[in-house]
Amino acid sequence: MRPVGAVAPLRVDIAEKTFRSAEGVPIAALRNLSFDVRQGEFACLFGPSGCGKTTTLRILLGLERDFTGSFQLPGGKDARVAAVFQEPILLPWRTVEQNVRLALPRQERGRALDALFETLGLAGMRTLYPAELSLGLARRAALARAFATEPAVLFLDEPFVSLDERTAQRLRQLLLSVWSARPTTALMVTHNLREALMLSDRIIVLSERPGHVLGTFDIRLPRERRGPQVMEDLIRSFEEKFPRPD
């Protein structure tokens, strides 16, 4: 039986998050943003750029503490959290393997990670330094670091931007294969609709700034059945429900 903490959803209820501009003018980034992500669900936070998606993620990661409202992580306060940032953010002075192992708690540093490195195609690159990797490989190493920690919840902030489409698509498939091996509650920020439709169980659509939830779009179809034709249908029905402003 699962412990009670593990089945709790990710629950977000942010009343307001305000930034101050350089001239001291307050700018509301988020207002009344609330949504849930169920246990083991892969959700996408989708919205126009500048709507506060990254801010939401930073609040959930504990990097922004100045906001009103509350949130609850699955597994409670001590839950293990992992993040894949917009850039890989690997320590350049440590090898790929050291970067991955440093993210693990001390007593688990020696754990075998061969299967994970193998799945992500990093088996031959464990002793390389990040500067010796292409951006695509560095992103894979960042994914390896996130999954190695076996987190209770995984946050991804547009992890495939500034890659060419072929590499990005390859990485999305790799993400799915490591995620399917151990389905983890995940929240990914993206402004790429195709990416959201391909990867997620549910898309949470945000408004323009100040960001709040416009609605959700559930995709109950298994991922392996989302072929090109189905994707076109999904895009059409998504755009019927959430018409583009232009």
Added chain:
Amino acid sequence: MRAEPVDAPSVNAREPAARAGGFTRSLLPALMAAVSLVGLCLAWDIAAEIWPSRAFPPPLDVWRVLVKEAAGGDLFYHLGMTLWRVSAAFVLAMAAGSVIGILLGGNRRIDQFFSPWVVLFLNIPALVVIVLAYIWFGLNEAAAIGAVAINKIPNVIVTMREGARAMDPRYREMALVYRFGAFDRIRHVLLPQLQPYFAASSRSGIALIWKIVLVVELLGRSNGVGFQIYLYFQLFDVAAILAYTLAFVAIMLLIELLLVQPFERHATRWRRRPA
């Protein structure tokens, strides 16, 4: 199957051929330096031939004094005393300066308050600090080493403060998300980012410190290279003065070659190797 251009690993950056080439390339500057130094000695010798004077001995006279002092054991005793003072003052200055510098770099309020102090201490002449240290704390080893360290600390503070300001907040955030412990944060996130600044301030530190140590020895110690130079100044023995100076310069060069440079190569091994 075609190789993916973007995802292709760049492992071939470390080919054995490139390493062999690197060996000759690293030998050439050493050879150049040796030739250059021999040239300097020759020029010195010729100049001493043209203007013969007790105040300007030829290199061979200096060498003879050096051998004589070394045979008697005096040279090594005094070099050792100076080297010990240089090391003690260096360690003290780097430790205190780094801690204060990182603190100031990471906290704007504290920095604003203490910044004038740093400027003040930067501009106090070394001689004044030494004289005051001897007056306040007596003519002892602790006063001597402390005075040298205090002369260097403001320089270290300024450099390390710059380093702390230039740190990338994204690494700190990554460490926060993945819950690095305090020790791991210092060892794997903080220190590697500060390494170039640490290297810069220890480089300039060693050069500055040994010059100040000589003054400290001249003013209030009864051994060390500075004391010997003062002694031979009174005897007007320029050959001995040059012998001690060059011997210590040689030691500092050896430290640079055998300690500082290998350490730096190790610390920067992760930087992209030239293809």
